[in-house]
Amino acid sequence: MRRIQAGSALSAFGLGFTVPYLYVYVAQVRDLGATTAGVVLAVFAMAALVVLPFSGRAIDRRGPVPVLLVASGLAAVGAVGMGLASSVPAAVGAAALLGAGTAVLQPALATMIVWCSEPAGRTRAFALQFFLQNLGLGLGGLIGGQLVDVGRPDSFLLLFSIEAVMFLVLAAVVGTVRMAGSPALQGARPADGKGGGIRALLGHKAMVQLCVLGFVLFFACYGQFESGLAAYGTEAAGIAPSTLGLALAANTAVIVLAQFLVLRFVERRKRTRVIAAVGLIWALAWIIAGYAGLGHGSQAMATAAFVSTYALFGLGEAMLSPTVAPLVADLAPESMVGSYNSAFALVKQLALAVGPAVGGPMGASLHGPYIVTFVLFSLLVTVLAVRLGKQLTPVQNQPSLAAKPSRIVAQHQPEKETAAAA
Structure with a gap:
């Protein structure tokens, strides 16, 4: 549980570096215009709507860890791609990967918390996750604000690179979790992945x-x-x-x-x-x-x-x-x-x-x-x-x-x- 919470907080820390500045980055720094920035934000949201209906079934069939590892990889590639994007197709493509990857992280992490907790302790586990995620987002935004410079695209590449690294750190931390050994999981993991x-x-x-x-x-x-x-x-x-x-x-x-x-x-x-x-x-x-x-x-x-x-x-x-x-x-x-x-x-x-x-x-x-x-x-x-x-x-x-x-x-x-x- 400590590893899951730490990985969740670090991924939120990485998101905090870029989320407040995505519109400004696309519209002004890359000079792609307000319309393109709006499209990029829309694609970011639509990608989440596309993948979420399928992610739950994948989590139930394969388990949350493999799904989270794939999602973290997609999000990292999307973050780097956004930092390098200098054209409309590149920005839209990177937004799709970033949106799809980050959307799947939360249900995968939530499922891991469920599998590693008893109902009586679940209230505190989710409260701690919310606390750490908000703290991570706030610190990321605060530090990112000190590093960003609208006149230097390289400063945004640094922000997106830090974000990508945080996604990879999340994957590395969660990848070390051996959930089957947890006594809280007795009878909690689906044996055949079949659901209704x-x-x-x-x-x-x-x-x-x-x-x-x-x-x-x-x-x-x-x-x-x-x-x-x-x-x-x-x-x-x-x-x-x-x-x-x-x-x-x-x-x-x-x-x-x-x-x-x-x-x-x-x-x-x-x-x-x-x-x-x-x-x-x-x-x-x-x-x-x-x-x-x-x-x-x-x-x-x-x-x-x-x-x-x-x-x-x-x-x-x-x-x-x-x-x-x-x-x-x-x-x-x-x-x-x-x-x-x-x-x-x-x-x-x-x-x-x-x-x-x-x-x-x-x-x-x-x-x-x-x-x-x-x-x-x-x-x-x-x-x-x-x-x-x-x-x-x-x-x-x-x-x-x-x-x-x-x-x-x-x-x-x-x-x-x-x-x-x-």
């Missing part, structure tokens, strides 16, 4: 509801960070572009500082109630954002309110990290852990693709409707979480109830199978 496929997943009512809830969560928060909310802040609230960086820093700081304090609160409470509380916190965040852009206070107050919005989002994220990912794992049957993780990653990617497309234009021009829309989406999170709670067993909703993990929980049986076993 997409039809079985769609027939699992609780998982379908969780995916719908996940889409709304990512659409209402992550899908707005660098698009609609940024546009709203600059257009409606008069926020300086530099303040956007401060707001994102506040978001990361809250996650890093609050993660393990929040964990103590989350561990002893029902997961769906925690998610419902996140919806209320985010509704408050959007109301404060509304004050920043639509209120009549001073610019200093508007700036403080806008930064507070990002901070409240960070608090909600810290509450979700030990809640949602472990729930996906606990709902998955033994032979479909990879498929369930990949399906949820696909839902997240769809939300991240749709969120900017919807929120960007609204945040830039329809300021009032934009705030009202996302206050309602945040409240919808609360409603969906309460409904999901009715589909879960008591232990699935609150693992702390099980002083000793049962065979049914350890095998991640859907609730239909649980009822039959009972």
